[in-house]
Amino acid sequence: ILGSHSKEKSVIITLPYLLFLQGWVRSVRPQKDNLFLHVNDGSSLKPLQVVASSHLNTRDLTFGCAVDITGTLEKSINKRQNVELHAQHIKVVGECNPVDFPFKIKERHSLEYVRQFPHLRCRTNAFSSLLRIRSEATTAIQSFFRDNGYVQIHTPVITSNDCEGAGELFQVEVRSDLLYDPNPHFFSVPAYLTVSAQLHLEVMAGAFSAVYTFGPTFRAENSQSRRHLAEFYMVEAEIAFTESLDDLMKVMEDLFKAATEHVLSCCAEDVELFHKYIAPGNRAIDILKSSSQNFTFSTEWGCDLQTEHEKFLVKHCGNVPVFVINYPYELKPFYARDNQDQPNHTAAAVDLLVPGVGELCGGSLREERLELLSQRLARAGLEDTHAWYLQLREFGSVPHGGFGMGFERYLQCILGLHNIKDVIPFARFSHSCLL
Amino acid sequence: ILGSHSKEKSVIITLPYLLFLQGWVRSVRPQKDNLFLHVNDGSSLKPLQVVASSHLNTRDLTFGCAVDITGTLEKSINKRQNVELHAQHIKVVGECNPVDFPFKIKERHSLEYVRQFPHLRCRTNAFSSLLRIRSEATTAIQSFFRDNGYVQIHTPVITSNDCEGAGELFQVEVRSDLLYDPNPHFFSVPAYLTVSAQLHLEVMAGAFSAVYTFGPTFRAENSQSRRHLAEFYMVEAEIAFTESLDDLMKVMEDLFKAATEHVLSCCAEDVELFHKYIAPGNRAIDILKSSSQNFTFSTEWGCDLQTEHEKFLVKHCGNVPVFVINYPYELKPFYARDNQDQPNHTAAAVDLLVPGVGELCGGSLREERLELLSQRLARAGLEDTHAWYLQLREFGSVPHGGFGMGFERYLQCILGLHNIKDVIPFARFSHSCLL
Numbered sequence: 086i087l088g089s090h091s092k093e094k095s096v097i098i099t100l101p102y103l104l105f106l107q108g109w110v111r112s113v114r115p116q117k118d119n120l121f122l123h124v125n126d127g128s129s130l131k132p133l134q135v136v137a138s139s140h141l142n143t144r145d146l147t148f149g150c151a152v153d154i155t156g157t158l159e160k161s162i163n164k165r166q167n168v169e170l171h172a173q174h175i176k177v178v179g180e181c182n183p184v185d186f187p188f189k190i191k192e193r194h195s196l197e198y199v200r201q202f203p204h205l206r207c208r209t210n211a212f213s214s215l216l217r218i219r220s221e222a223t224t225a226i227q228s229f230f231r232d233n234g235y236v237q238i239h240t241p242v243i244t245s246n247d248c249e250g251a252g253e254l255f256q257v258e259v260r261s262d263l264l265y266d267p268n269p270h271f272f273s274v275p276a277y278l279t280v281s282a283q284l285h286l287e288v289m290a291g292a293f294s295a296v297y298t299f300g301p302t303f304r305a306e307n308s309q310s311r312r313h314l315a316e317f318y319m320v321e322a323e324i325a326f327t328e329s330l331d332d333l334m335k336v337m338e339d340l341f342k343a344a345t346e347h348v349l350s351c352c353a354e355d356v357e358l359f360h361k362y363i364a365p366g367n368r369a370i371d372i373l374k375s376s377s378q379n380f381t382f383s384t385e386w387g388c389d390l391q392t393e394h395e396k397f398l399v400k401h402c403g404n405v406p407v408f409v410i411n412y413p414y415e416l417k418p419f420y421a422r423d424n425q426d427q428p429n430h431t432a433a434a435v436d437l438l439v440p441g442v443g444e445l446c447g448g449s450l451r452e453e454r455l456e457l458l459s460q461r462l463a464r465a466g467l468e469d470t471h472a473w474y475l476q477l478r479e480f481g482s483v484p485h486g487g488f489g490m491g492f493e494r495y496l497q498c499i500l501g502l503h504n505i506k507d508v509i510p511f512a513r514f515s516h517s518c519l520l
Numbered sequence: 521i522l523g524s525h526s527k528e529k530s531v532i533i534t535l536p537y538l539l540f541l542q543g544w545v546r547s548v549r550p551q552k553d554n555l556f557l558h559v560n561d562g563s564s565l566k567p568l569q570v571v572a573s574s575h576l577n578t579r580d581l582t583f584g585c586a587v588d589i590t591g592t593l594e595k596s597i598n599k600r601q602n603v604e605l606h607a608q609h610i611k612v613v614g615e616c617n618p619v620d621f622p623f624k625i626k627e628r629h630s631l632e633y634v635r636q637f638p639h640l641r642c643r644t645n646a647f648s649s650l651l652r653i654r655s656e657a658t659t660a661i662q663s664f665f666r667d668n669g670y671v672q673i674h675t676p677v678i679t680s681n682d683c684e685g686a687g688e689l690f691q692v693e694v695r696s697d698l699l700y701d702p703n704p705h706f707f708s709v710p711a712y713l714t715v716s717a718q719l720h721l722e723v724m725a726g727a728f729s730a731v732y733t734f735g736p737t738f739r740a741e742n743s744q745s746r747r748h749l750a751e752f753y754m755v756e757a758e759i760a761f762t763e764s765l766d767d768l769m770k771v772m773e774d775l776f777k778a779a780t781e782h783v784l785s786c787c788a789e790d791v792e793l794f795h796k797y798i799a800p801g802n803r804a805i806d807i808l809k810s811s812s813q814n815f816t817f818s819t820e821w822g823c824d825l826q827t828e829h830e831k832f833l834v835k836h837c838g839n840v841p842v843f844v845i846n847y848p849y850e851l852k853p854f855y856a857r858d859n860q861d862q863p864n865h866t867a868a869a870v871d872l873l874v875p876g877v878g879e880l881c882g883g884s885l886r887e888e889r890l891e892l893l894s895q896r897l898a899r900a901g902l903e904d905t906h907a908w909y910l911q912l913r914e915f916g917s918v919p920h921g922g923f924g925m926g927f928e929r930y931l932q933c934i935l936g937l938h939n940i941k942d943v944i945p946f947a948r949f950s951h952s953c954l955l
Binding site for chain 2: 107108109110126127128149150151153178179180181182185186203204205207208213216217219220223224227231234236237238239240241242243244245246254255256257258259271272273274276278284285288289291292293294300301303305307315316318325326453473474476477478479480481482483484509510511513515516517518519520
């Protein structure tokens with residue numbers, strides 16, 4: 086079965102076509118003469134219909150079992166699919182007891198129920214669609230940056246820095262050291278899981294015009310809310326020779342659009358599943374009809390939209406992406422660039438807020454001026470630990486800036502998913518680290 | 521300056537061409553009438569030659585400083601470059617005091633020396649080349665898997681499993697918890713940094729025909745040798761419906777070739793720097809001339825290679841990649857598939873060994889048979905902690921296998937670099953976690 090993203094390299098085959106299919110059974114419909122199966126190999130949401138003679142049916146041919154099937158691909162007479170596989174041989178290679186298997190045929194299980202089975206939930210339609218979308222979104226983000234001349238940097242997970250100074254750090258140690266060692270630190274210094282790759286990317290923005298990283302990031306937030314994960318993915322970019330927030334906002338917007346266009350084009354079926362069944366949007370006609378406003382023109386289906394209707398819809402959906410810029414100076418970390426509008430008044434920082442999620446991206450111009458940065462680090466008592474960071478400004482400093490985008494929040498935003506635990510393969514949060 | 525990988529999207533420009541160049545100065549050569557600069561923006565190894573009138577020279581125009589230059593790109597009369605920038609304006613945007621800057625103009629610093637400055641070493645030719653190669657190799661690996669229908673999975677860094685059972689785990693905790701909390705575990709259970717994504721990929725190989733991951737992996741090895749890092753990158757793949765080691769070996773070989781071809785084609789200059797200056801190979805003629813063998817035919821330069829020479833060279837370079845298969849059963853972890861040649865005699869495991877590095881890839885077929893796996897887990901006392909893993913075999917189990925490739929070892933192998941610390945942006949190892 087050709088997966089959706091394979092369409093870029095589609096092949097032409099002549100029917101009938103001898104096919105060896107391996108996958109998992111998604112439905113079994115025995116009829117008098119024929120047996121109908123749906124078999125899926127994970128390459129796309131849609132299964133392949135398999136038709137076989139009834140005598141090929143066996144007791145172990147159940148929902149969830151793994152099969153090897155040999156047959157010929159032929160044109161289907163049913164309109165629901167273009168082709169179907171006429172099977173000559175069906176072999177069950179891995180049984181699946183329907184009583185014990187937590188997912189049941191034809192049942193649509195809730196996301197909450199499915200979440201209890203982290204080792205099996207990829208076998209549901211919704212979560213396998215999510216994982217294909219996640220994979221393609223990753224590809225899209227990496228292509229976007231490469232096409233625009235960015236160098237990808239593998240920034241470290243383990244770090245001796247606390248970039249944000251926000252606390253909520255995980256510490257890393259070797260087990261035995263915790264108990265016995267007189268020097269308890271494997272790295273000689275306390276070491277933490279990264280909360281942001283920004284400082285490491287700033288190192289690289291001193292040699293490359295543009296760099297990015299895409300990887301796991303950590304916050305030890307003691308929360309089991311729908312919004313928090315202890316381990317999540319961040320896209321972070323840093324751009325040298327940049328002097329305005331407009332440049333950063335343009336990159337954020339272009340990134341969002343490029344990734345989303347790619348996902349919509351390569352995973353149309355998978356995205357549709359979310360928009361149709363899991364987080365359906367509202368139909369314009371329903372919004373208009375349920376409003377208490379007295380319209381001059383009719384809001385019946387079939388009547389064209391009038392200006393009054395358009396204005397109402399725009400206002401109703403006022404919930405659009407918004408950039409917020411120039412935050413109070415003291416609210417922002419030491420690296421944020423002073424706008425110098427008034428003494429220490431605003432910093433050149435920007436957040437992108439999106440409906441349903443809140444902050445999707447956060448960025449700033451970085452203070453590249455040695456003296457200003459030096460003063461601020463001294464005030465914060467960080468001049469010793471950040472001596473190396475000051476040196477970046479001492480040797481060939483350039484105006485630069487960057488931002489981070491939460492990858493799970495991005496997926497939530499485009500798919501309309503309420504709970505962040507439903508957009509990551511294995512969720513880690515306070516009191517939960519399954520598998 | 522167009523970076524080397526941009527050649528896929530090269531543009532045609534007509535000379536003279538107005539250019540605004542931003543970058544870092546790599547050389548300054550003042551002459552009587554003219555000033556010659558080399559300026560690099562990180563997009564490729566080669567700098568752009570800038571020619572300016574001597575009166576544009578200033579005291580702060582030094583090696584390492586950052587500049588904005590406006591001028592016209594023109595055909596160069598010197599054969600060393602096709603084009604050069606004739607500058608009208610030069611502005612130093614970030615000074616660089618040559619006395620304090622640890623890298624000196626025209627000096628080739630040793631890798632050991634450069635390694636002391638993790639925040640600045642990307643400004644050297646060799647390390648910026650390495651980082652461009654690393655970025656392109658990453659692209660190549662991800663393209664290889666995507667083109668072959670694999671779904672990319674972001675497997676977790678934090679895990680409650682010890683995949684290999686090999687010890688050497690980093691434990692993850694919240695700082696305050698270490699001291700005060702009656703339940704000392706943020707995740708309620710002890711949590712570690714992953715040593716392998718294999719078990720998580722096996723989960724996914726129960727729904728997708730092929731999956732891979734590419735990310736950081738951790739070993740708390742108390743070693744400062746040239747071979748060990750506490751944090752390194754692994755490519756790991758898992759393939760469903762695979763019944764032979766030959767299939768795995770083919771993927772390993774194809775991956776190696778595809779990645780290397782891409783790197784050689786997109787980063788030719790950067791790779792040449794390593795092969796020419798840092799890890800030069802041996803010329804065939806030198807190997808032949810320095811041998812003690814009595815050849816029938818001449819080994820002088822200009823004489824063609826004879827069969828006796830070819831045989832000698834092949835033997836001399838006998839150091840070629842080698843697959844080793846079918847390891848003793850008891851040496852391999854619980855998941856390795858029993859070949860059943862004799863009772864518990866060999867396991868279907870494979871390593872790829874390469875010159876200079878040793879083990880580059882390690883893989884195996886996984887035990888997909890519920891009963892055999894169940895027995896082995898019971899013997900190891902793992903039946904409770906791995907109950908979820910057994911369930912993967914209970915529900916729609918398929919023959920499958922996979923492997924991991926150490927990404928730093930791969931880079932060492934193709935570039936001939938001796939020390940693993942020289943192929944990663946920020947090296948973490950016993951007693952060292954700088955930045």
